[in-house]
Structure formats: structure tokens, C-alpha cells
Amino acid sequence: MRLLPLCFALLISTPAFAQCGGSFSSFVQSLKTEAVANGHSKAATDRFFKGVRQDPKVLNADRAQGVFQKPFIEFSRRLISQNRIDRGRSMAKKYDAIFDKIETQYGISRGVLLAFWAFETDYGSFQGDFNTRNALVTLAHDCRRPNLFRPQIFAALTLYEQGNFDPDRTTGAWAGEIGMVQMLPKDILENGTDGDGDGKVTLKSSAPDALLSGGRMLSHLGWQAGQPWLQEVTLPQTFDWSATGIATKRSVSEWAALGVKPRQGSLADARLPASVIVPQGHKGPAFIAYPNFDVYFEWNQSFVYVLTAAYFANRLEGAKIYNAGKPDAGLSGAQMKQLQRKLQARGHDVGKIDGILGAGTRAAVQAEQARLGLPADAWPTAALLNKL
Structure with a gap:
């Protein structure tokens, strides 16, 4: 479900070698030249790139992300089912010790990672069958976002040199993410964590490894320990709608003074900056988004995906189904x-x-x-x- 270039990897400035397009074989040769120039052994580089090919199915997947055009209510109802909620709560019990460790170590509530786990791979049941090396090289060759994917190729090469990546057999999502919570190679290098104590980081087969690695990554991306991320609210009819949107930040106390009220529980710390969101206008559902909500955009910059993932985390932890209201019809x-x-x-x-x-x-x-x-x-x- 990832909408790229919306993921954990950071864009970097284009290095001298970072061309795109042209002959695919020439492009691969430029990657090999850059790899050796950056300190990778020639033998390992040759083995890593042996048999690499361009994958047209990756390009088709990249250009066919129409699901993100759907409005929040339709999108969230499509992704969130009672079965996913039940399975999520079952997984929370099954891996209770790991979630306790994540909450203690990083201050990230279990619902947050459960929601990502559900949306990315349906709790690990389908992790993608694209060859990861081919996907990354294909996307780096494509001139839409070469600066995003080129560094991931060299990260995968490093994982290969460490014995943690098989260029012929490692598979994942079309955009190069690997494992149960879909991490790119660079993120695995920086945040991969052994959660089950076997001395290895296996994100495809070990839920403890995947969850602890995901928690560590969210922490490094700026997650504020123990703080909320999203909450459903009610708004007065006289509310200033021009103040809504993630670009407008005010303190929780200021929003409360303007009539923002929680639909369940109480608002967070009055000093926290927050935004009020009405994803389908003033006649639809309304939420207050706290600082941790911004961290979601490091995972995926699709607003509808981020809002749905954040809301689903709440649902997994007992929140009510949002009040959909009666929003005006959207556009085709x-x-x-x-x-x-x-x-x-x-x-x-x-x-x-x-x-x-x-x-x-x-x-x-x-x-x-x-x-x-x-x-x-x-x-x-x-x-x-x-x-x-």
C-alpha cells in the first residue's frame, strides 16, 4: 500500500554517478562503477548484479496507484474490516511481550505498529513477490525518482555483503520494501533489530524482528514517546473552517477554546501543537492531529493512507467507529x-x-x-x- 516516493528513505542530492534512463545495460554498468568507487569489492559487486533485469511489472505497479484517489471514508472502509480488527487484537495478545518491549523502549503504542503490519502485508501473509534487486534497479533507471531508489541499491549490496540479502531470491513489494512491515534496504541497515534473540534480523519470517525494527525506525523518525497521534473530535457549527488542515498548528488549549471537543476521552496535553482535520469537509468526520501524526508522513505521504492508518491504530485500541456524517459528494x-x-x-x-x-x-x-x-x-x- 505504499505510495512512493513516500517512505522511510530520505531524498539525497544527486551524486556524480546518478544518471537515469538510457541503455539499461549501460546504466547497470554505471551502478557497478559507482559501487566499486564507494568501497564495495568488485567481486561482490559483480555477483550482486549478475542476472539483473528490468522489470516492466514494477513500472506498471508504480503507475497504477489509483486506490489513493479514493476519499477517506471509502478508503478506510475498504482497508478496515472486522476481520482485520479481530486479527490485530489477536496478534497483540500473541506478541504481547514484544509490544511491551516496544512501548517501554520507544514509547510507541502497539496499535500503531499493528495498523502498519495490517495494511502493508496483512499481518505478514503477503509480503510481495517482486525480486527486490530488480525492482530497485528498475525504479532507479526510471527517471521519475532516481535519487530515491539509487541509494537503496547500494544498501541492498551492503546487506548482500553481510550475508543478509540474496539478489536472486530476496523478494518483496514492487517498490523494494522487504518483510512484514515493509522496510527498504537502507532502513534495514540502520534500524534492523533482532527481536527474537536468534542473533539474526529476519524481517520476512520473524514478527518480533519486524515489529521491533519498525518501532526503532519510527523512534528515529521522531516519534515522541508516550504521546498520542490522532483523536476524533466534534466541532461547533460556527467553526472557522479555514483553520483546518495539517498546515495550521495551534495549541490544544487554543483549539479547546474554539470549541473542539473529544468524541471519546479527553484532549491531550493543552500545550501540544495540533491540527484539526476534516478529510471530507465540514459535514464529514473530524479529527485532531498531534505531533506524532506528522511522523506518519515519513512512512507514506498519501494523506488518505496516513489518516486511515492513524485512525485504525485507534480502533485497534478500542476507539469508536468515527461519525461519518453526511459529507457533500466528492469529485470523480x-x-x-x-x-x-x-x-x-x-x-x-x-x-x-x-x-x-x-x-x-x-x-x-x-x-x-x-x-x-x-x-x-x-x-x-x-x-x-x-x-x-
């Missing part, structure tokens, strides 16, 4: 692209015209709603499209 994919073109023509930076309601499109929608006197909740509707 074709209408979203039409809207993006109109917004772009008005000078807004919406990024690629892809029909996905991303951060740039949301900000532009909110600005135009405010200009036109509509509720500025960043939810695009036919009314807005018609007015534009």
Missing part, C-alpha cells in the same frame, strides 16, 4: 483533474495533474473556497468546480 477522477487544471490556471501549485487530492491541491481548494465565500474546508465539490 476526471473532475479532480479538471479542477486541478483550473486551480493551476489561477496560479496555484497543485503538482502533477493526477486526480489525487494531495496537500497542494487541498491548499489551493481552501484558498479558492475562501475567495468565493464557500466554507473553506479544503474539500472539493461540484459547487466549487462550477464556480471556477
Whole structure:
């Protein structure tokens, strides 16, 4: 379910060797030259790249991520089933000692990792069958995001030299992630942890290894120990909708003064910065997002995925089903692209015209709603499209 370039790996500046495109064989040779220049042995490099091939199925998967165009309510209902909730709670009991260790060591609540585990591989039942080396080289050769994937190739080469990667047999997701919680090679090098005490880090077959490694990675990405991430709230009818969205941060006490109330339990520490989110506008569900919510975007920058994963973590820990409300109908994919073109023509930076309601499109929608006197909740509707 990963939407890339939205994952743990960080973008880096392009090194001298980092070309893309052209002849695939020439590209592979440039990778081998760079690997040796960076200190990898020639013999290991030759063995690692022997038999590497371009995988057209990887490119097809990369370009076919239409599920992320779905609105939050539809997307979350598609991903969250009673079976996934029941299995998640069963896994929480089965690996209770590991989750206790993660909570003690990193302050990450078990629901958070359970949700990722569920969405990424359905609790390890399907981890992907793409050859990882071929996937990484294919995506690095493709000129869409070479700076993301090229470093992962050399990380995989390092894992191979350590005896922890088989270039011919290691498989995973189409974007090169490996194991139960889908980690890229560079993340495995930096955060791979032996959770079951056998002296090895095996993320494909050991749930303790995968979960502890995932917890360590989230901690390194900035997770604040013991703090919440997301909470459903109710908002007054007179709420200033232009203040919604992850870009607007106010203290919890300020939001409370504006009428933000928890639907269950109590709000977090009054001093914490937070955002109020209405993913399908002022007539739909509403949430308050705390600082740890931002860490989710280091895993995946799809807003709808992040919100669903954060909400599912709450559900696994006993939260109520959100109040869906009666949001205005959204736009079709074709209408979203039409809207993006109109917004772009008005000078807004919406990024690629892809029909996905991303951060740039949301900000532009909110600005135009405010200009036109509509509720500025960043939810695009036919009314807005018609007015534009």
C-alpha cells in the first residue's frame, strides 16, 4: 500500500554517478562503477548484479496507484474490516511481550505498529513477490525518482555483503520494501533489530524482528514517546473552517477554546501543537492531529493512507467507529483533474495533474473556497468546480 516516493528513505542530492534512463545495460554498468568507487569489492559487486533485469511489472505497479484517489471514508472502509480488527487484537495478545518491549523502549503504542503490519502485508501473509534487486534497479533507471531508489541499491549490496540479502531470491513489494512491515534496504541497515534473540534480523519470517525494527525506525523518525497521534473530535457549527488542515498548528488549549471537543476521552496535553482535520469537509468526520501524526508522513505521504492508518491504530485500541456524517459528494477522477487544471490556471501549485487530492491541491481548494465565500474546508465539490 505504499505510495512512493513516500517512505522511510530520505531524498539525497544527486551524486556524480546518478544518471537515469538510457541503455539499461549501460546504466547497470554505471551502478557497478559507482559501487566499486564507494568501497564495495568488485567481486561482490559483480555477483550482486549478475542476472539483473528490468522489470516492466514494477513500472506498471508504480503507475497504477489509483486506490489513493479514493476519499477517506471509502478508503478506510475498504482497508478496515472486522476481520482485520479481530486479527490485530489477536496478534497483540500473541506478541504481547514484544509490544511491551516496544512501548517501554520507544514509547510507541502497539496499535500503531499493528495498523502498519495490517495494511502493508496483512499481518505478514503477503509480503510481495517482486525480486527486490530488480525492482530497485528498475525504479532507479526510471527517471521519475532516481535519487530515491539509487541509494537503496547500494544498501541492498551492503546487506548482500553481510550475508543478509540474496539478489536472486530476496523478494518483496514492487517498490523494494522487504518483510512484514515493509522496510527498504537502507532502513534495514540502520534500524534492523533482532527481536527474537536468534542473533539474526529476519524481517520476512520473524514478527518480533519486524515489529521491533519498525518501532526503532519510527523512534528515529521522531516519534515522541508516550504521546498520542490522532483523536476524533466534534466541532461547533460556527467553526472557522479555514483553520483546518495539517498546515495550521495551534495549541490544544487554543483549539479547546474554539470549541473542539473529544468524541471519546479527553484532549491531550493543552500545550501540544495540533491540527484539526476534516478529510471530507465540514459535514464529514473530524479529527485532531498531534505531533506524532506528522511522523506518519515519513512512512507514506498519501494523506488518505496516513489518516486511515492513524485512525485504525485507534480502533485497534478500542476507539469508536468515527461519525461519518453526511459529507457533500466528492469529485470523480476526471473532475479532480479538471479542477486541478483550473486551480493551476489561477496560479496555484497543485503538482502533477493526477486526480489525487494531495496537500497542494487541498491548499489551493481552501484558498479558492475562501475567495468565493464557500466554507473553506479544503474539500472539493461540484459547487466549487462550477464556480471556477
